[in-house]
Amino acid sequence: MDIGILHTHTLTVVLYVALFAVKALLILTGQRNLLTTFNGKTRILHIFLATALLGTGGYLLSRAPEGTSAYNIVKIVFLVLTMGVAFVAVKRFKASFAVLALSGFVYIFLLAKTRDIFLRNEETRLKATLQSFETVSPRPDVALARGKTIYEAACNRCHGADGRAGYRKAFDLQTSRLSDAAVLSTIAAGRKTMPAYSYLSKQELDDLLAYVKSLRK
Numbered sequence: 001m002d003i004g005i006l007h008t009h010t011l012t013v014v015l016y017v018a019l020f021a022v023k024a025l026l027i028l029t030g031q032r033n034l035l036t037t038f039n040g041k042t043r044i045l046h047i048f049l050a051t052a053l054l055g056t057g058g059y060l061l062s063r064a065p066e067g068t069s070a071y072n073i074v075k076i077v078f079l080v081l082t083m084g085v086a087f088v089a090v091k092r093f094k095a096s097f098a099v100l101a102l103s104g105f106v107y108i109f110l111l112a113k114t115r116d117i118f119l120r121n122e123e124t125r126l127k128a129t130l131q132s133f134e135t136v137s138p139r140p141d142v143a144l145a146r147g148k149t150i151y152e153a154a155c156n157r158c159h160g161a162d163g164r165a166g167y168r169k170a171f172d173l174q175t176s177r178l179s180d181a182a183v184l185s186t187i188a189a190g191r192k193t194m195p196a197y198s199y200l201s202k203q204e205l206d207d208l209l210a211y212v213k214s215l216r217k
C-alpha cells in the first residue's frame, strides 16, 4: 500500500509541476491570452492533481516513522508557500513569481531526494555526524552508540525507532532472526526497496549490526 501511494504521489508531483512549468513558460514569454485559455482548459486537472498530491502526501506522512522530522516540516511549509506563489504568478501574470515558484519546486524536489534541508546526500550527512566517534576507542557501549546513530540517520525512516514500523514493507527487526552475515550483506547490498549502504566502513557495519541485534525481542 505505502509503495503504491508513494508512486502515485511522485507521479502527481511530476504532473503538477509540469503543468505549472507550461504556465510559467507562457508567463515568461508574455502570452497572456494563451495562458487564460490553457488555464481554463486545465482547471479541473489542476484541482485533481493538487488534491491527489496533498492527499497522498498526507497519507505518507501519517505512515512514515519520521513524518514529523524537521526535513518533512520544512518540506510541507515550503510546498504550501510555493503553491501560493505559483497561484499568484498565474493569477497576476507575474514573471518574477513564476521564476520564484519554479525555483521553489526544484528545491522541494531536491529536498525530497536528499531528505536534508541543506541538500547533502545521506553519506555526507551521516559521515559528518559520525566524526565525533572517530577518536573514541571501540568499547562496546561506544560501538552501540555509534550503531544507534547510524540507525537513526539511515534506517529509522522505514524500520522505525523500535524496528517494527514496517513502512514500505520493511521487515520487523524485533522478530528477525537473520544470521550476522546475512544482516551485514542485507545492509551492504540492499534488498528490494531497501537501499544499499555500501559506503559504511567495516567498523560502522559491525556497530550497526550490534545495534540492530539489540532491537530483537
Ligand code: HEC
Binding pocket: 150, 151, 154, 155, 156, 157, 158, 159, 167, 168, 169, 170, 171, 172, 173, 175, 176, 177, 178, 183, 186, 187, 191, 192, 193, 194, 195, 197, 208, 212
Ligand atoms: C526505504 C526503506 C528502508 C530503509 C531506509 C532500510 N530498510 Fe531494511 N528493509 C526494508 C525492506 C523493504 C526490507 C525487506 C526486504 C525484502 O522484502 O526482502 C528490509 C529488510 C531488512 C533486514 C532483513 C530482515 C530479515 O529478517 O530478513 C534487515 C536486517 C534490515 N532491513 C536492516 C536495515 C538497516 C540496518 C537499515 C539502515 C542502514 C535499513 N534496513 C534501512 C526497507 C528499508
